Structure formats: structure tokens, C-alpha cells
Amino acid sequence: YCLRCRQCDVTLTFHKRPDRPAPQDPQGRPFAGGVAVCHYCLSKTLVPTTCPLCGGGMIMLGLGSQRLAEEVGRRLPQARVLRIDSDAMETGGPDRYYEVLEDFAAGRVDVLAGTQILAKGLHFPNVTLVGIISADTALMIPDFRANERTFQLISQVAGRSGRAEKPGRVIVQTFLPDQPAIRFAMQHDFEGFVEAELAHRRQCRLPPYWRLAMVHLRDAKFDRLEAACKEMARRIDELIAARRLDVRVRGPMPATISRMHGRHRMQIVLQAPNPHVMGRLLADLRAYAPLRPAVQVLYDVDAVHLL
Numbered sequence: 526y527c528l529r530c531r532q533c534d535v536t537l538t539f540h541k542r543p544d545r546p547a548p549q550d551p552q553g554r555p556f557a558g559g560v561a562v563c564h565y566c567l568s569k570t571l572v573p574t575t576c577p578l579c580g581g582g583m584i585m586l587g588l589g590s591q592r593l594a595e596e597v598g599r600r601l602p603q604a605r606v607l608r609i610d611s612d613a614m615e616t617g618g619p620d621r622y623y624e625v626l627e628d629f630a631a632g633r634v635d636v637l638a639g640t641q642i643l644a645k646g647l648h649f650p651n652v653t654l655v656g657i658i659s660a661d662t663a664l665m666i667p668d669f670r671a672n673e674r675t676f677q678l679i680s681q682v683a684g685r686s687g688r689a690e691k692p693g694r695v696i697v698q699t700f701l702p703d704q705p706a707i708r709f710a711m712q713h714d715f716e717g718f719v720e721a722e723l724a725h726r727r728q729c730r731l732p733p734y735w736r737l738a739m740v741h742l743r744d745a746k747f748d749r750l751e752a753a754c755k756e757m758a759r760r761i762d763e764l765i766a767a768r769r770l771d772v773r774v775r776g777p778m779p780a781t782i783s784r785m786h787g788r789h790r791m792q793i794v795l796q797a798p799n800p801h802v803m804g805r806l807l808a809d810l811r812a813y814a815p816l817r818p819a820v821q822v823l824y825d826v827d828a829v830h831l832l
Contacts, residue, residue, distance in 0.1 A: 535785075540612055591610075607636070609626075644681040655683060656696045657697045660707060661707065663675045666830065669729075669737070695711075705718065738826050741790065741822070742823075744819055746819075754777035758793060770805065772806055773795070773796040774796075792831070
């Protein structure tokens with residue numbers, strides 16, 4: 526069983542709050558000590574301690590910095606562990622972030638567990654070990670810059686280790702050790718990565734060689750949205766043929782998050798070799814009004830992700 530948002534087609538994220546008492550439902554059954562949050566519409570719900578489907582006990586298996594800090598504390602019970610993430614920084618006031626860093630630099634904290642906030646601009650001479658957990662997660666995001674961002678993140682985080690006389694060590698956890706972004710980052714091969722990544726983007730007609738634009742369509746009623754998408758796709762094909770434009774069309778297709786804020790979402794991806802060609806097509810499209818005014822149409826020029 527997985528908790529999902531009622532307004533968005535996404536799973537909820539469990540934020541554990543051990544400092545707060547666990548509430549009970551009207552029947553007196555306890556909830557877990559935390560709250561499940563949709564990171565898109567920000568709706569919240571309490572988390573039951575038993576499965577609504579089978580009645581079995583719910584097992585909380587987290588993948589974030591909370592779970593990481595707990596696991597480090599369990600395996601290294603003598604270590605002083607602190608987290609740096611948005612939840613942990615909520616308590617303690619606006620200076621909490623700097624207080625944690627000062628404690629770590631002074632040796633009052635042994636292990637820092639956190640999100641990407643730890644990747645940049647930190648210099649600790651005594652850090653000799655850096656672990657990068659689930660390094661390939663960002664590669665799964667529908668963003669043509671995913672390889673670049675993964676390479677950048679690994680390179681930056683790895684640079685936190687061994688910054689003084691003591692040698693450093695970096696351990697990367699990944700299911701894809703041969704993936705180019707991870708392999709080149711572990712080899713500190715910046716030129717090799719750039720060469721391979723640019724060749725990949727040229728082959729796939731992605732920026733900086735081709736321009737990318739997204740046509741987003743949204744509606745509360747799926748049937749009406751689907752009909753509007755077909756109508757929009759037909760109009761795009763007519764404009765491309767009439768003006769003999771060199772434009773590649775992908776879709777229409779459901780968005781990666783197919784429903785958000787109670788509205789269904791579909792999209793059409795456009796690829797053109799230069800901004801002039803893309804501009805001509807988008808200008809004509811914006812002058813074209815769908816027959817269904819309830820359908821919301823948004824144009825994302827030079828789009829960077831397919832969410």
C-alpha cells in the first residue's frame with residue numbers, strides 16, 4: 526500500500542516528527558508520529574500505523590536524509606550525527622544552519638547527513654570520507670540536463686573530502702556504475718564527460734544544438750483534455766506542413782505527473798534546429814485558440830524538463 530495525493534498523481538512523502546505526540550483518529554487508533562505531504566499541492570495527511578487494505582502493521586522505509594541519519598546512528602552508536610535539510614533546519618531559528626556547521630568544524634559533531642545543500646562552498650580540513658547515497662536518482666528525472674547535473678553533483682560533493690593534508694576517500698552508491706556521468710565523475714574526467722554528453726545531445730537533437738519547447742494542456746475533465754490535445758496536434762502538423770518548417774513533434778502524451786491540483790495534464794514536445802523556426806511556429810500557435818476554452822494551454826520555450 527502506498528499513500529497517494531488525492532489531487533495529484535504522485536505519492537506522498539512521509540516527514541517524521543518524533544518530537545511531537547502521535548495523534549489518534551476518531552476510533553482511537555493511533556497515527557504514525559509524522560505527516561505525509563504532497564510536495565506539489567502541499568496537501569497533508571496523517572499516516573495510519575496499520576495498512577488500510579490488509580490491516581497489517583505499516584513499516585516506514587524512508588530513502589531520505591532522515592533515514593540516512595538514523596541508519597548511521599544505529600551502525601555507529603558512539604558517533605554524534607546531525608542532519609542538514611529543510612525539516613531539520615525548521616527548528617532552532619534562522620541561525621541553525623550555521624550553528625550546525627560550526628559544531629561540525631569544531632569537532633563537536635562527527636557525521637553530517639544532508640541533502641544537496643552540503644555539496645557546495647563548504648571547507649572542512651578534517652573531512653576524510655564522503656558518501657554519496659543513491660547517486661543515480663537524478664538520472665531518472667525527465668530532464669535533458671540530468672547527466673550534467675549528476676556529474677556536477679558528484680564532482681562537487683567529492684570535493685568536500687581530503688581538502689587538507691589528510692587524504693580523502695569518496696564512496697558512491699549507485700546501481701549504474703558504468704553510466705557516463707557517474708563514471709566520468711569518479712575519474713575526474715571533465716573533458717571526457719563534456720565530449721560524450723555533447724555527442725549524445727547532438728544525436729538526440731537536444732540543446733544546445735536544437736531548441737526545445739513544450740505545449741502543456743490542462744483540464745479537470747480528461748475526455749475534454751484528450752480531445753483538445755488531438756486538435757492541437759492536428760493544428761501543429763498543419764502549420765509545419767504549410768510553412769515547410771523543420772520541426773520534430775513528440776506527442777501528445779501524458780505528462781510525467783499526469784494530474785496536479787485536480788487537473789489532468791498532457792503535453793506536446795517540439796524540437797527545432799534554431800530559434801527562428803521555433804518562433805514562427807509558436808507565434809502561429811499562440812494565435813490559435815482551441816475550441817474548448819476550459820482547457821488551459823501553456824507554452825514553455827527553451828524547456829529544460831518534461832514534468
